Amino acid sequence: MIEVSMFQLFVIFVIILYIVRRPRIGENEPPLVPYTIPILGHTYNYLFNTKKFIKECKEQYGDCFSIYIFGEVMTILSRDTLTEVFRNPDNFDMISATKETFPLDQLLPYSDDKPEFHARTAREQVSGKLDINIGIVQKYLIKGIENSIGDCNEPKVVYNAWNLINYIIALPIANVLVGEEAASHEDLVKALGDLAFDLGPLLVIPPILFFIHKKLHEFVLTIPFKFGWSPVSRHRDIVVNRLRPVVEKRLKERKELGDNYKPYNDLLDYYMSRPNFDNTKPNNLHFHVDNLFSISFAAINTTSRAAVDALYDMAGRPEVLNELYEEALAFDKECNGSVTLADVQNMVKLDSLVKESLRHAGNIINLSHHMVSKSYTFSNGFTIPEGRKISLYSDDMLKAKENFGDDAEEFKPFRFVNAKSPATKVDRSYIVFGGGRHACPGRFFAINETKLFLHKVILNYKISTKSGKIEDKIFIGPLTSPSQSGLVFENRVKNN
Numbered sequence: 001m002i003e004v005s006m007f008q009l010f011v012i013f014v015i016i017l018y019i020v021r022r023p024r025i026g027e028n029e030p031p032l033v034p035y036t037i038p039i040l041g042h043t044y045n046y047l048f049n050t051k052k053f054i055k056e057c058k059e060q061y062g063d064c065f066s067i068y069i070f071g072e073v074m075t076i077l078s079r080d081t082l083t084e085v086f087r088n089p090d091n092f093d094m095i096s097a098t099k100e101t102f103p104l105d106q107l108l109p110y111s112d113d114k115p116e117f118h119a120r121t122a123r124e125q126v127s128g129k130l131d132i133n134i135g136i137v138q139k140y141l142i143k144g145i146e147n148s149i150g151d152c153n154e155p156k157v158v159y160n161a162w163n164l165i166n167y168i169i170a171l172p173i174a175n176v177l178v179g180e181e182a183a184s185h186e187d188l189v190k191a192l193g194d195l196a197f198d199l200g201p202l203l204v205i206p207p208i209l210f211f212i213h214k215k216l217h218e219f220v221l222t223i224p225f226k227f228g229w230s231p232v233s234r235h236r237d238i239v240v241n242r243l244r245p246v247v248e249k250r251l252k253e254r255k256e257l258g259d260n261y262k263p264y265n266d267l268l269d270y271y272m273s274r275p276n277f278d279n280t281k282p283n284n285l286h287f288h289v290d291n292l293f294s295i296s297f298a299a300i301n302t303t304s305r306a307a308v309d310a311l312y313d314m315a316g317r318p319e320v321l322n323e324l325y326e327e328a329l330a331f332d333k334e335c336n337g338s339v340t341l342a343d344v345q346n347m348v349k350l351d352s353l354v355k356e357s358l359r360h361a362g363n364i365i366n367l368s369h370h371m372v373s374k375s376y377t378f379s380n381g382f383t384i385p386e387g388r389k390i391s392l393y394s395d396d397m398l399k400a401k402e403n404f405g406d407d408a409e410e411f412k413p414f415r416f417v418n419a420k421s422p423a424t425k426v427d428r429s430y431i432v433f434g435g436g437r438h439a440c441p442g443r444f445f446a447i448n449e450t451k452l453f454l455h456k457v458i459l460n461y462k463i464s465t466k467s468g469k470i471e472d473k474i475f476i477g478p479l480t481s482p483s484q485s486g487l488v489f490e491n492r493v494k495n496n
């Protein structure tokens with residue numbers, strides 16, 4: 001009898017894998033960058049040497065090329081080909097590409113509302129109501145700063161600043177989403193704020209099981225869900241429990257007041273006015289809470305990231321902070337401590353700093369999409385087949401000399417002061433909020449909350465890095481995370 005050792009089995013498995021997963025490139029496709037190690041392809045360089053590797057690929061193969069990672073071909077797009085993705089939303093789908101590594105529908109199983117619903121909600125109910133809600137945002141930013149940073153008579157050093165800032169940013173957002181009564185509960189604010197931190201790691205787990213089969217990654221990731229555990233369940237329980245009494249109270253008010261009921265300006269009240277709101281149905285509140293989670297996931301972590309990056313960018317540059325302090329003081333004097341939305345929008349130096357900071361977020365490649373038509377031919381003549389995953393070489397686009405000048409690579413905090421190009425403005429090259437039909441609908445809220453947060457912090461504290469240097473971000477594969485080096489807060493009033 002022939003005996004087969006484990007090693008022989010492994011070799012047979014690898015050979016089959018090699019044959020099955022071999023990249024097949026059709027005619028007229030963007031060039032596939034050559035690689036030496038079969039099966040692994042460019043995976044190592046993609047994960048551990050992204051910046052240099054992708055830059056060299058672009059120099060050699062142009063704006064549009066393919067690499068072979070995790071057992072599949074991925075086409076990397078920059079400049080004109082990147083712009084085409086935003087201009088042709090019917091051909092490129094981000095949701096399906098995201099779901100491969102991040103099973104959002106299984107994490108939020110109660111809601112079957114479509115992404116368009118959340119986009120409209122963010123645009124109309126969150127960004128669209130910012131002028132009404134700016135007072136709430138201001139009130140809770142001040143409260144969050146007092147509670148979380150507080151008195152820094154003695155310099156206070158914060159190491160994981162993103163966590164701290166995330167709670168401050170989450171507080172006003174929670175108030176805007178569910179109203180002041182429900183958001184008075186700290187556990188609810190934490191549940192909404194921490195959601196993305198708890199789910200975020202799923203997004204950055206390298207999908208090594210893709211080497212065997214695409215579906216295997218999702219299958220393994222979601223095994224715990226099948227046994228009733230998911231990273232969302234704990235958060236959902238907290239939010240449902242806190243919202244239930246508020247919902248019942250509002251339903252009672254609606255019944256008693258009839259046409260005289262004065263709607264609250266929060267998202268919860270909007271959900272309650274939808275025809276599919278029915279508190280008598282089991283799990284109906286769970287349905288709306290999962291919708292709330294979709295918005296919180298998109299809103300909180302992203303905004304706090306913008307805020308903490310900008311803080312580090314200022315902290316490493318004392319001369320910039322001084323200039324921003326002068327601007328902040330002038331606005332503060334004029335409005336006696338209570339700024340309006342127009343004031344926030346008119347803080348041009350702060351706006352420029354935030355925009356420059358977002359431009360330097362440092363993510364090399366992101367916003368993967370699937371090409372979902374039969375085939376797609378770019379204006380440069382290259383064609384990609386149905387199902388091809390594409391990713392955007394964002395860092396290259398955001399540092400394009402044609403759009404930002406010869407010094408595009410430099411961090412120039414006041415680059416946009418006279419450019420009539422606010423941080424919310426999406427254009428061909430400034431793609432931090434995506435572009436086209438799906439451009440981020442929450443960006444007006446995000447930028448204004450970030451600016452208002454920074455305005456209050458700049459007025460209250462001198463901020464510096466513990467090292468006295470400009471701190472670098474941390475690379476996680478092609479993506480970045482804020483620095484975790486010490487950030488020092490010192491009371492301003494006393495030290496000036």
Ligand code: HEM
Pocket residue numbers: 086094115116118119122126127295298299300302303306431432433434435436437438439440441442443445446447
């Ligand atoms: C600085 C903070 C933020 C950044 C950097 C950011 C970035 C982005 C990006 C890159 C996209 C994809 C756009 C595309 O596909 O072209 C997006 C989509 C989206 N964002 Fe934001 N976002 C931020 C804040 C917010 C906030 C505060 C909200 C909610 C109030 C929000 C809600 C959404 C929604 C609902 C979408 C999906 C839009 C669609 O598919 O049509 N975002 N965001």
